[in-house]
Amino acid sequence: MSVMPNSHEALIRNRDRLGGRVALLGVSAPALLAELPDGGMAMSEHAGQAAALATQEHWQSCFGYDDPGLIASAFDTVVVFLPKARSELDLRLSLARWLSAPGARVILVGEKKEGIAGAVKQLKAVAPGASKVDSARHCQVWEAANIEPLADFDLSSWQAWHSVSHAGCSIDVCGLPGIFSHGELDGGTALLLETLVTSPLKAEHILDFACGAGVIGAWYQAWQRAQGQSPSVVDGVDVQSQAVICARATYDRAGARGDIMASDGLENVDGLWSAIVTNPPFHSGVKTDTSMTENFLREVSRHLKSRGELRLVANSFLPYESVIKRFIGPVERLYEDRRFTVYRAIRR
Template sequence: MSSLPNTHEVLLRNSSLLNGRIALLGISDPGLLPLCPSNGLAMTEHAGVFQALAAHTDWQACFGYEPEGLQPASFDTVVVFLPKARAELDLRLALARFLGRQSASLIVIGEKKEGISGGAKQFLAMVPDGLKVDSARHCQVWAGTNTQPKEAFSLADYLAWTPVACAGIEVAVAGLPGVFSEGELDDGTRLLLENLAEKPLTGEKVLDFACGAGVIGVWLQAYRKLAGAEVGVVDGLDVQAQAVACARATYAQAGARGEIYAADGLASLEGRWQAVVTNPPFHSGVKTDTSMTEQFIRQVAHHLVPGGELRLVANTFLPYESLLQRFIGPVQKLAQDNRFTVYRAFQRMPR
C-alpha cells in the first residue's frame, strides 16, 4: 500500500483538529478519506482523482469550484490543501469561507518547497486569528476561525478575459487562477499556432488534448473561417476543473463548435479524430514530469483515424520524438526555435 502525500499524512497527525462535518478542498489522494474521523465533502480539481472519489459513497465528491447542490455555512471544519499556483489559494480560501459555518475551523496545509510560507500570509489576511499549529514532513499546518463567512460564492466572479492574437487572428480567452498561462499566450502555443497557419491541418474533426482555456480550438476555427475553409469541429480535453470551465466559457464566447471533456488522459474517451493537436504539460508541481504526455502518446493512436495527424509542440529537450515514431508513425520536425519544437506524426495505415 503506497503512502499518502506528506500533506495528507500531516493532516492525520493533527486529526484532533477535524471536528464535525469536514470539507477537504484540494484532496489529491482518496486514500485519505477512510482515515478521517468523520465524513463530509471531498473537492478536487483533478478529473482522475474525482473519478476515484466515487468509490467513497459516504463522502460528497466535488469537481473544482462549482459546488452544485452545496449549501453555505454547512461544514464545521474546512481543510485547504495548498494549490500549486499561489493565485489559486485566494479562490480556495474564498470557497472555504463560503462552506464553513460561522466560527468553523479553517485549516491550511502545504509543503515548504511549494510555498506554504507565502500561503500562510494569504491565509492570515483572511483569517486574522490564524496560527501555525504544526510543522512536520516538510509541511506546515495553519489553523484559525471562520469569523468572516462568505454568503455567496460564484466561479464566474473570478473569470477574467484576455485578448490573444496570433497570425492575424484575435480571440478572447477566459482565465481563472491556476490555469496554465492565464492572461497570455505562452510561447509554445504561439509557435504551434503559427505553424498551423503555415501548414494547416487537413482534418475537419480535431481533438485538442490538454486544451487549457481553449485557445487552440477557438483560434483554429476562427483561422479556418477567415481562410474560407470548412470550420469543422475541435473538441477539447483537460484534466483540470478550472481549465475545463475556462475552455467552455471561451468556446461559448466565440461560438466555437466542439465538446470540452474533463478526463485524466484518453483511456476513458470514446471516438476517433482526423487530427489531434496538443501543447501537453510537463510539470507536476515544481518537478519535471513527462508521464502524462508519454501515456498520451501511447494511447493517441487508438483515437486517430488511419492516416490521421498528430501535431505536438514541446520543449526541445523532452524525449518525445522516439515515442512518436514508435507508437504513431514517421515523425517530422515542422518548426523549432530556441526552446520549442513542433512535431508532426501520421498514424500508420493498417496493413
C-alpha cells in the same frame, strides 16, 4: 496504494482538529480519506483524483469549484491544501469561507517548498487571528477559528478575459486562477498555431488534448473563418476543472464549435478524430513529469483515424520523438528551435 503527500500526512497528525462536518479542498490522494472514516466532502479540481476520491466510503467527491455538491454554510471544519498556483489559494479560501457554517474553523496545510510561508499572509488577510498549530513532514498546519463565512461564491466573478492574437487573428480567452498560461499566449502554443497557418490540418474533426482555456480550438476556427474556409469542429479535453470551465466560456464567446470534456488522459474519452493537436503539460508540482504525455501517446492511436495526424509541441529537451514514432508512426519536425519543437506524425 498511492503514496500520500506530506501535507496529507501532516493533516492525519492533526485529525483531532477535524470536528463536526468536514470538507477537504484540494485532496490528491484517496488514501487520506481511508484514514478519516467519519467521512465528509472532498474536492479536487483534477478529474482523475476526483474520480478516485469517489471510491471511498462515507465521502462525497466533488470535481472543481462549480460542482453542484458544494453547498453553502454546510461544514464545521474546512481544510484547505495549498494549491500549486498561489493565485488559486485566494479562490480556494473564498470557497472555504462560503462552505463554512457559523463558527467554523478553516485549516491550511502546505509544504515549506510549496510556499506555505507566503500563503499564510493570504490566510491572515481573511483571518487575522490564524495561528500555527503544527510543523511536521516539512509542512506547516495553520488554523483559523470562527472564520467569517462568505454569503456568496460566484465563480464567474473570478473569471478574467484577455485577448490572444496571432497571424492577424484575435480571440478573447477566459482565465481562472490556477489555469496554465493565464493572461498570455504560451510560447509553445504560439508556435503550434504558426504551424497551423503554414501547414493547415486536413481534418474536419479535431481533438485538442490538454486544451487548457481553449485557445487552440477557438483560434483555429476563427482563423479558418477569416480565410473564408468552413471551420473544423475542435473538441477539447483537459484534466483540470478550471480549464474545462474556461474553455467552454472561450468557445461560447468565439462562436467556436466542439465539445469540451473533463478526463484524466484519454481513458474515459470515446471517439475517433482525423487529427489530434496538443501542447501537453510536463510538470507535476515543481518536478518535470512526462508520464502524462507518454500515457497519452500510448492511448492516442485508438482515437486517431487511419492516416490521421498528430501534431504536438513540446520543449525541445523532452525525449518525445522516439515515443511518437513507436506509438503513432513516422515523425516530422515542422519547427524547431532551442526552446520548442513542433512534431507531426501520421498514424500508420
